[in-house]
Amino acid sequence: MSDKIFVIGSNSFSGSNFIDYALRDGATVTGISRSNEAAKVFLPYRWHGEEGIKGFRFYQFDINHDLDSIVELIHEFRPDYVVNFAAQSMVAESWQNPDQWMMTNVVSNVRFHDKLRKCSFLKKYVHVSTPEVYGSCSGLVKENTSYNPSTPYAVSRAACDMSLMT
Numbered sequence: 001m002s003d004k005i006f007v008i009g010s011n012s013f014s015g016s017n018f019i020d021y022a023l024r025d026g027a028t029v030t031g032i033s034r035s036n037e038a039a040k041v042f043l044p045y046r047w048h049g050e051e052g053i054k055g056f057r058f059y060q061f062d063i064n065h066d067l068d069s070i071v072e073l074i075h076e077f078r079p080d081y082v083v084n085f086a087a088q089s090m091v092a093e094s095w096q097n098p099d100q101w102m103m104t105n106v107v108s109n110v111r112f113h114d115k116l117r118k119c120s121f122l123k124k125y126v127h128v129s130t131p132e133v134y135g136s137c138s139g140l141v142k143e144n145t146s147y148n149p150s151t152p153y154a155v156s157r158a159a160c161d162m163s164l165m166t
Helices: 013-024 066-076 098-116 150-165
Strands: 004-009 030-032 056-060 081-084 123-127
Touching: 004 013, 004 066, 013 030, 013 066, 056 066, 081 098, 098 150
Parallel strands: 004 030, 004 081, 030 056, 081 123
Antiparallel strands: none
């Protein structure tokens, strides 16, 4: 693989594992997260020494406050793919300040999506969601399973997902 991939939410469990996979597959990756790069123990792509992170660059940006800088970096890097793992998570905490979850997971992401629509060089945008949007389910969840979010976090993720369907 010689693809260029831009990962949002690079410090997340899923994001960091995806970066590890992409780097080992030969991709060049730029990762951003709202927090400092996490300790090596939490970042699988850092487990392979300097050779393991060849082709990786990290930047600290917050989608709520640094959207223009993120988009500028995307235009500089000109990735083939943007993969978005970023979200305000922590389900229980979403009950205390649901507006913060809505701002990050809906408003800021919708603004980001609008900017990405204008990036003609992108081959694909991959938005990673959560099973929380389906609420409590029995059996397997299918692509046509109806959303049934039951927390502010889940509602915010479902709203973002649905905005991509417009």
